[in-house]
Amino acid sequence: MSDASKNIARSIIKRKVRTYLLLILLVLVAAGTYSYLKFNEYIHVKDGIASTANSLNSLGTVIVEEKSDYQNTKDDFNNLSKNIQSSIEDVFPSIDDYTNLTRQIDLIESDLVTTNNPFEISSITYQDQIEEDNYKILPVKLSISSSANNFTKFLHHIENSGNLESGVRLMDVSSIKLNFEDSSRAGDSSIINFNVQINAYFQK
């Protein structure tokens, strides 16, 4: 091989070396960047696994504690729930339960009426149910003749109805039309005739 050929060969080798070095540099940059980013992600996930493993251990303990704590109070909650449901069934029943309501109205009358303090319900008329978003209404019209004193007491009965303790059906007064028999609101002895429309509520 001549010197000229040797020179050409050396030149080619040098070119090859430079080309390989360039490729090495490119691969190093590309692979290095990729590996660096992925390695960070890998470490993040690894740390995450270690951290979540710790969390899982502690959560396991908390589950046992919370479950036990709930079981300890569940009986109390159940007893209260039974009481509430039982009380609610009287004051806010799941059906219109007009027969029981009729008995309650009769009971109000007998509670209020005395010889000197009249209170007489002469008619009760139930109307069609009305459905609202969260409950239903049973409208009922009453015609009543009463002393002024008992009139106020009757209003109190309705205004305070729906108390769980009392067991009186949840009601409110929708309208009242009243007139004073002896033309005066004055004095407890005067007789008031009134027509009252009451809304009795029940569950939807």
Place this chain on the structure above:
Amino acid sequence: MAENILDKNSEKPRSVVLVLVKLFFSFLVIASVGSVLFFTSQLTNKLEGITSNFNLANISNELAIHNDQILDNQTEINFYRYLKIKGYFDNFSYFGDFYIQSYEVLNSQTASENEKYEARMSLENLKRNLRDYFLKLNEEYKNPFIINLIVKEETGSVDIMFKDALVDLLNEKALSIKNNTDPQAKRDYKNYLDTRVLAGNNALKNLILNTDFDTLDSLGLYSFIKNINSLVVNDLSTMQEIKDQRIKWSDIIDEIELRTKQIDNYYTQDYYDDLGGIRYTNYEFDKKDRSISIVGETKRIDTKNFTVIANLIDELNSSDFFENAEMRSFNKSGDLDEGYTANLKLNLDLQEGFSTNDMALDIAEEPKLLNK
């Protein structure tokens, strides 16, 4: 391929440097491919088919499994915590119902002194019970309900993720006993459904956490209970909603009488026939329209019947209860010997937004209108 191109026209003499460079390049290529394969197998599911055959771990999947387990475990914890919270709220609403009832009796214009005394006595006991359950609620709400999961990418709100998981669990539990006729199962079913409303109810949680119970006076506690009931959904809160819409007509009638007495000092004393004054013959009240109609008459020994009616209109309009009291047509009959009688027909409305429940006063304060 690069080597093929480079080897074209190559000379037979070989350089050690070139060989080393080639070897290093080859090593780098292999290492790069290895790196890609390794990280792809660990951080993605693209090579799942291969890794599963060799039973190789995928840390990304392992993290996802851990996160799922954390979500499940925390949801189970939240399940028990919210069932407790529901129970405490039921207790709170239960005693709250009595408290509201007693408070309104105490502040009613027409309740008897005995009723007021009993109401005053029960309020203190009820407040103690309410405080106990409030503190338990406060304690429960201070617990963490979420855990910040370690994820490779953001996947949306963690709060919503845990809330949805809890609602799903409650639905699942409810569904499993939906058709069970056992009374306890029925209670549990309803309990699970009601508890769903509490899950993620931040307004309710913040109300409990931001309230200092011990600084609440009776009116503050009364309002607080109502506020709670407006945010909790159960039968008791529905009943409270109905009660809040009630109008205490007995207080309305009492207010009309008190205002009338400001104009006719002898009203309610049966002096009408002898001294004259005001007397009513009919009332009409309508809750839907919030309207009141009063019919009656005034009697005077002088001629100032119309002044009496005008004064009465102004007096009624000055009340916090009423507005728009008016009577546009006046007429009277009679003479100076027998006195004059004028008909009275007043129409008035309850003030916009007025509720007799708003008239609540402090327990220690005797309602002024009762001092008659």
